[in-house]
Amino acid sequence: AQSVAQPEDQVNVAEGNPLTVKCTYSVSGNPYLFWYVQYPNRGLQFLLKYITGDNLVKGSYGFEAEFNKSQTSFHLKKPSALVSDSALYFCAVRASGAGSYQLTFGKGTKLSVIP
Amino acid sequence: DTEVTQTPKHLVMGMTNKKSLKCEQHMGHRAMYWYKQKAKKPPELMFVYSYEKLSINESVPSRFSPECPNSSLLNLHLHALQPEDSALYLCASSQEFEKMRGYEQYFGPGTRLTVT
Numbered sequence: 149a150q151s152v153a154q155p156e157d158q159v160n161v162a163e164g165n166p167l168t169v170k171c172t173y174s175v176s177g178n179p180y181l182f183w184y185v186q187y188p189n190r191g192l193q194f195l196l197k198y199i200t201g202d203n204l205v206k207g208s209y210g211f212e213a214e215f216n217k218s219q220t221s222f223h224l225k226k227p228s229a230l231v232s233d234s235a236l237y238f239c240a241v242r243a244s245g246a247g248s249y250q251l252t253f254g255k256g257t258k259l260s261v262i263p
Numbered sequence: 264d265t266e267v268t269q270t271p272k273h274l275v276m277g278m279t280n281k282k283s284l285k286c287e288q289h290m291g292h293r294a295m296y297w298y299k300q301k302a303k304k305p306p307e308l309m310f311v312y313s314y315e316k317l318s319i320n321e322s323v324p325s326r327f328s329p330e331c332p333n334s335s336l337l338n339l340h341l342h343a344l345q346p347e348d349s350a351l352y353l354c355a356s357s358q359e360f361e362k363m364r365g366y367e368q369y370f371g372p373g374t375r376l377t378v379t
Contacts, residue, residue: 180365191267191353191370192306199365238305242365249319249360251368253305 150175152241154254161229162262169224169257171239181222182240182251183213192238198222209233229261266290267371269354275377278344284374286337286354294360295337296368297329298353306353312337313360344378351375 151174161167173179180199184192196207203215213224222239239254267288276282286295294313298306311319312331326348328340337354355368 182365182367184370189351189373189375191269191372192355194367194369197365197367236303244365247361249311250308256303256305258303 150241150243150250150252152239152252152254154237154239154257156257157255158258158260160260160262163231164228167226167229167233167259167261169237169239169259171222171224171254172220173222173239173241174220175241175243176245178244179222180242180244181213181215182242183207183211183222183224184238184240184253186236186238186256188235195224229259231261231263234259234261267354267356267369269352269371269374271374272372273375273377275379276341276344277379278346280344281340281342283341284339284352284354284376286339286371287335288356288369288371289335290356290358290369291334292356292358292369293334294357294366295331296355296357297327297337297339298355298370300351300353300373302351310339311360318360341376344376346378349376349378 153172182197183195186192198205198215206212236256242251270285297309300306309323310329315331326343330338351373353373354371357366357368
């Protein structure tokens with residue numbers, strides 16, 4: 149069975165500082181990895197994904213994530229945090245094999261950017 | 264345009280009512296999904312439609328009945344719900360479902376359902 153771990157329920161960072169939201173995964177075979185952000189009372193918004201190729205993936209709003217196969221991690225990063233980045237962040241994984249369909253989400257990490 | 268729309272935004276219904284949630288996308292996506300999300304929890308998959316046919320039912324109670332009238336529309340019919348069914352119901356779409364491609368899903372804003 150595939151799974152995603154987001155070890156931190158909450159991350160606090162000062163505005164202007166770099167931020168990291170951690171994600172590790174477990175899946176059979178090669179993974180498809182995704183990051184989504186959810187603002188209060190809203191749906192999930194797609195940020196970026198890793199499918200294959202370059203381990204550093206750049207996404208929307210200045211976010212990026214680095215795929216590390218040996219550590220089975222896909223941490224989300226941003227060089228300079230904004231107050232408007234405060235939201236709930238979900239990492240998700242899907243196995244790349246034929247017949248796999250389930251998109252498994254982590255439990256979410258609440259990011260608070262302090263002015 | 265990567266927009267998925269959902270109506271209504273909020274819905275309050277009694278346990279004997281019948282209501283429907285609606286979802287629409289105009290991205291040409293051939294896969295559409297219903298998720299249920301409880302507060303501060305990740306979304307839980309309920310149903311998947313691929314090319315307007317039901318592909319996945321995650322053992323959802325029959326009081327939830329999905330319908331896909333065409334490739335752009337997805338409905339969720341609700342009947343005799345329980346208070347524990349109160350949640351945010353999210354619709355999503357993606358380019359394909361069963362192909363071996365990492366297509367991302369695009370989510371609508373959700374319908375906040377309260378069952379009284």
